[in-house]
Amino acid sequence: MGGPAALLVLADGRFPAGGHAHSGGAEAACKAGRIRDAASLEDYCRGRLHTAGLTSAGLAAAAALGLDTALLDAAADARTPAPALRTAARRLGRQLLRAARAAWPCPELDALATAFPRGAHQPVVLGATARAAGLGPADAAHLAAYESISGPATATVRLLGLDPFEASGVLARLAGEADAVAGRAEAAARAALAEGPGALPAASSPLLEIAAQAHAAWPVRLFAS
Amino acid sequence: MTGAPPAAAPAGVRATARIRAVADGRGGTALPVLAGEGPLALRRIRSGAGSREEAGVMLVGAMSAPLGGDRLAVHAEAGPGARLALGTAAATLALPGRDGAPALYGVRLAVAAGAAVRWLPEPLVSVRGSDLRVHTRVELAAGARLVLREEQVLGRTGEEPGLLRSRLTADLDGRPLLDQELACGPGAPGGWDGPAVLAGHRAVGQLLVVDPEFAAAPPAPAVLGEYAVAVPLAGPAVLVSALAPDALALRRVLDAACRTYGR
Numbered sequence: 429m430g431g432p433a434a435l436l437v438l439a440d441g442r443f444p445a446g447g448h449a450h451s452g453g454a455e456a457a458c459k460a461g462r463i464r465d466a467a468s469l470e471d472y473c474r475g476r477l478h479t480a481g482l483t484s485a486g487l488a489a490a491a492a493l494g495l496d497t498a499l500l501d502a503a504a505d506a507r508t509p510a511p512a513l514r515t516a517a518r519r520l521g522r523q524l525l526r527a528a529r530a531a532w533p534c535p536e537l538d539a540l541a542t543a544f545p546r547g548a549h550q551p552v553v554l555g556a557t558a559r560a561a562g563l564g565p566a567d568a569a570h571l572a573a574y575e576s577i578s579g580p581a582t583a584t585v586r587l588l589g590l591d592p593f594e595a596s597g598v599l600a601r602l603a604g605e606a607d608a609v610a611g612r613a614e615a616a617a618r619a620a621l622a623e624g625p626g627a628l629p630a631a632s633s634p635l636l637e638i639a640a641q642a643h644a645a646w647p648v649r650l651f652a653s
Numbered sequence: 654m655t656g657a658p659p660a661a662a663p664a665g666v667r668a669t670a671r672i673r674a675v676a677d678g679r680g681g682t683a684l685p686v687l688a689g690e691g692p693l694a695l696r697r698i699r700s701g702a703g704s705r706e707e708a709g710v711m712l713v714g715a716m717s718a719p720l721g722g723d724r725l726a727v728h729a730e731a732g733p734g735a736r737l738a739l740g741t742a743a744a745t746l747a748l749p750g751r752d753g754a755p756a757l758y759g760v761r762l763a764v765a766a767g768a769a770v771r772w773l774p775e776p777l778v779s780v781r782g783s784d785l786r787v788h789t790r791v792e793l794a795a796g797a798r799l800v801l802r803e804e805q806v807l808g809r810t811g812e813e814p815g816l817l818r819s820r821l822t823a824d825l826d827g828r829p830l831l832d833q834e835l836a837c838g839p840g841a842p843g844g845w846d847g848p849a850v851l852a853g854h855r856a857v858g859q860l861l862v863v864d865p866e867f868a869a870a871p872p873a874p875a876v877l878g879e880y881a882v883a884v885p886l887a888g889p890a891v892l893v894s895a896l897a898p899d900a901l902a903l904r905r906v907l908d909a910a911c912r913t914y915g916r
């Protein structure tokens with residue numbers, strides 16, 4: 429069984445999963461003036477945590493429980509209307525899977541790579557990776573929930589020159605809410621074992637989808653999404 | 654309901670309106686089931702925008718008030734080759750109930766192969782103090798067509814909204830096509846009004862168009878403004894998502910999109 433150290437390996441920003449190239453929508457939000465400072469970053473991260481973060485955490489927890497990854501990937505597609513975000517999620521999934529197969533080689537991850545040569549949705553891969561590392565659904569949900577806010581926070585440091593101390597303060601203040609989101613996601617994933625992926629959260633944000641699709645059409649951008 | 658347990662039982666109205674549309678064999682659509690209930694009254698109408706093959710049904714007056722504790726549902730079914738247009742005569746107002754219990758409003762649309770349903774209700778207005786959960790479920794057979802519009806307005810003019818939780822689930826040929834849930838208003842998870850979700854907008858809407866022809870020729874993603882996009886889903890469908898300051902501005906965006914994508 430994987431202990432807390434395996435969780436730290438997977439959560440480490442230096443784990444080569446390619447996340448640094450994505451801003452979680454922060455680049456578009458900074459350009460539009462919706463993220464201007466630590467306070468608006470916190471509000472942004474809170475909104476993303478309870479929408480895209482909850483949905484990702486549910487998918488990751490379900491994959492960690494061993495639900496069928498093809499069904500989960502289809503559920504992720506239905507929860508991701510913007511093709512720009514589907515493309516980004518698959519690209520991130522493929523990069524994560526490459527690193528995961530090197531770190532925790534196993535037949536389940538090999539099968540996932542064979543089934544999705546262009547990449548499965550990142551939260552599904554994240555859950556499968558957690559499972560391969562001997563971690564559980566609560567760990568997978570925490571990873572996805574935390575990633576949903578750490579990505580925009582780190583990107584905003586680069587985009588606005590925000591003080592990294594302030595960005596870390598934002599993440600620390602949201603930690604309790606991230607725990608609660610992970611708890612809801614894990615409970616839904618356990619329900620999905622019996623009821624299918626329809627029981628997973630589908631929380632969404634119209635603005636994240638709208639802005640991501642517009643951002644993908646920018647001729648020059650710092651981040652892929 | 655008879656013999657309901659006292660005290661704890663929800664005090665609201667329970668009502669389901671049922672509609673079944675079938676091809677009449679002469680190029681038209683018949684309505685063998687058109688059954689309103691309680692506050693949900695149904696009227697057959699001459700279909701305006703649609704062709705003569707289409708049957709038109711209006712939910713009248715009735716939909717004006719899901720009060721806290723109410724459980725209202727609309728179940729519509731279109732058989733093979735049938736064409737059905739559904740609308741509401743007025744905006745739906747979510748109002749607070751006496752005991753603070755949430756109101757539930759469920760819409761279920763089942764569309765068979767070769768059938769077409771247009772569900773174009775007037776906006777849903779979330780009034781201060783209300784608590785409404787809406788779940789719209791669409792089950793489409795392969796080859797079914799759909800035009801569906803949802804508009805949510807947060808509060809009457811200058812008013813704080815109530816709590817609104819709205820989920821839209823569409824399955825095509827037994828596979829998930831779209832699954833989205835939006836929660837907003839006091840009591841919703843944090844950040845709903847902030848820079849990642851509504852950014853202060855008071856009207857939010859979607860237009861979903863499912864058309865088998867999109868399988869071969871999916872429309873390209875289109876930016877329709879700073880706060881509106883049209884995107885092809887991972888199936889033969891387009892979703893238009895829009896935010897606007899008010900219901901009127903929202904309708905303008907969705908009407909234009911409907912002309913582009915909804916035939």
